[in-house]
Amino acid sequence: MRGGPLVVIGDVLLDVDLEGSAERLTPDAPVPVVDCQRERHRAGGAGLAATLAARLTGRDVVMITALGDDRSGRRVRDLLASRVELVPLPMRGTTPSKIRVRAAGQSLVRLDTGDGRAADGPVGPRVATALERAGAVLVSDYGRGVTAHPEIRRLLAGMSGRTPIVWDPHPRGAAPLPRTRLVTPNRAEARAFAGDEPAAGDEGFAQAARDAATLVARWEVGGVAVTLGDRGALLSVGDGVPFVAPAPETGITDRADTCGAGDSFAAAAAHVLHGGGLVTEAVTEAVRYASAFVAAGGAGAVSGTETRPAAPEPPAAPAGGEPWEVVRRVRERGGRVVATGGCFDLLHAGHVSMLREARRLGDCLVVCINSDASVRALKGPDRPLVPVSDRARVLSALECVDAVAVFDELTPVELLERLRPDVWVKGADYSGGDLVEAGVVRRHGGEVVLLPYLDGRSTSRLVARVRETASTHGGETR
Incomplete structure (x- = not known):
């Protein structure tokens, strides 16, 4: 770090x-009437990026931004005060x-107010x-003049190359500075910045790769992640083969609220670079985090302040594969947990x-694995x-594996x-007397079974064989 x-x-x-329900149209025009049930405020734009960065780092985050001395500006100050150091x-x-008006999870209209821009001087x-x-900098440009401020650009230019800078650009904003890391x-945006017409029907990675490589050269930056x-x-560092970080399966529908996805991506990338990670690691983690952010409800799920009481909402369901959610779903339909x-x-x-054999004994398989510290205690340093x-x-x-749980x-x-599984399975290389966990499984009504194990296969034997081979050939085991 x-x-x-x-x-x-x-x-x-x-x-x-402004969230509510829409069950009728107005009599004077074919537009929905929204019965507003909740009003939520949050810091948006770079404020959302800073809020997410503070969540990720668990450390101090400094927010440099322009604010007016008006009602909205004071509200933003209050919202950020407990999360970041505001400059x-x-x-x-x-x-x-x-202001977004939403009903049944769908945005109906957005109202924009305020003409503020960063003042010169x-x-x-x-x-x-x-x-x-700064250990790292995240530039979150929303085209309102902060990144175009001459003094800000001079200070950032002096840091480029020695401090990781992640720049989330805006079509109406200033160009990223040379030697920006990412x-x-x-x-x-990449298409607009690159300025060339896309090839007909080219919606795959090829166009994004060309745009990213063009922008790396034009902006003289370390890398561009589209x-x-x-x-x-897709990440390009210029010439050569681009790096692609695929998004995980999330079950997100077309109606998912993707508001703030770019902020979550940039915040996660900055967090990884702040910790000394590689750019490829930063992009990979940023994709994972942004996908989870959207799956959890996007910016609308970020905690803010409600100005009216509202009925409590059920907690968001964990992503698929989380062990307790998998077990709950199986038990709700009367299935057996293995x-x-x-x-x-x-x-x-x-x-x-x-x-594979274990999975056939029930309706889901949860694999419980030892943490690294637990393995060291059992197997050696x-x-x-x-x-x-x-x-x-x-x-x-x-x-065959539905979920994985880690224990220390x-x-x-x-x-x-x-x-409390219905069936606890171990390989037949264990004897009944070795299974200290058998008692707790049976106490909760479960059964313990041993399954055949392929002869000659074990991690210890594999490790010993590799080390013996390395020793014979005078090499090292890495």
């Missing part, structure tokens, strides 16, 4: 959601506000101090065979060979107290 805070700089708006710039005009010593301390336009909605993002556990360090044919995030990802990719203890007993 780089030493200084993450600094977000850009144009803040006040976002207001205000003077504004000419009134603070911009966007000195920015004050607090801005220079904040940027000098620029994050969406597909339409966001492609449910297709993920679970198994282990380290699963270096997944091999013996594991796959046993997992040189294990695991594969970190828990990768082990969980590989297991989740198997068709030496045995999954505490996890099983909550999971």
Whole structure:
């Protein structure tokens, strides 16, 4: 993690959601009547990016923005006060506000007010101090003049190359500065910035790759990541083969509220670079985070302040594959929950065979895996060979595995107290006496079974064989 805070700089708006139901049309025009039941306020534009960055980092985030001394400006200050350190710039005009009227999860109309832009002139010593301390910078441009301010650009130019800068551009904003680490336009913005007409029927990665490479050269930046909605993002660093980060399956419908998806992408990318990650890692994590953000409801789900009491809403359902949600759905329809556990360090044919057989014993299979610390305690300081995030990802990719749960203890007993599977499965290389978890499973009405294990397959044998081969050939085991 780089030493200084993450600094977000850009144009803040006040976002207001008026939410209600629409069950009739007005008698004087064919437009819906919305019975407003809730009014929610949140910091929008760069303010949303800063709010998301604060969630991600869990550390101090500094927000540099222009605000007016008006009702909307004061509201934004209040909303940001508990989340970020605010460094205000003077504004000419009134603070911009966007009011969305929504019914049944659908936006009906948006009303924009406020003409404010960052005022010319000195920015004050607090801005220079904040940027000098920055471990990374996220520029969130909404075309309201902050990124075009000559003094801001001079200060940012002095940081380029030594401090990671992520620049989320805007068609009406200023161009990213040379040596910016990563620029994050969406597909339409990249097309507009590149300026060439797209080839007929070219809606795939090829056009995005050409646009991104053009912009890398034109802006003289480290990389351009073109966001492609449910297709993920494409990263180009100029010449050569582009990098594509696919979006995960989320079950998002066409009616999903994608408001704020670009802010969530840029905030996550800045967070990874702030932590010393590579640009490819930043883009990959940004796609994952933005997809989860949209699946959870987009900007409308970001906590703000309600100005009227409202009936409590049920919590958002976890993404598919989350163990407790999988178990709940199976039990609601009277199905049987099967679970198994282990380290699963270096997944091999013996594991796959046993997992497939286990899945056939019920209606879902939850795999409980030891955390890295737990594996070290069981297997020694040189294990695991594969970190828990990768082990969980590989297991989740198997068709027979419905969910993966991680536990930190030496045995999954505490996890099983909550999971309460109908069937607990282990490979036949374990004896009944070895299964300390058998007692808790049976106490909750479940049964314990052993399944055949392919002879000669084990992670320990694989590791020993690799080390023996490396020793014979005078190599090293990495």
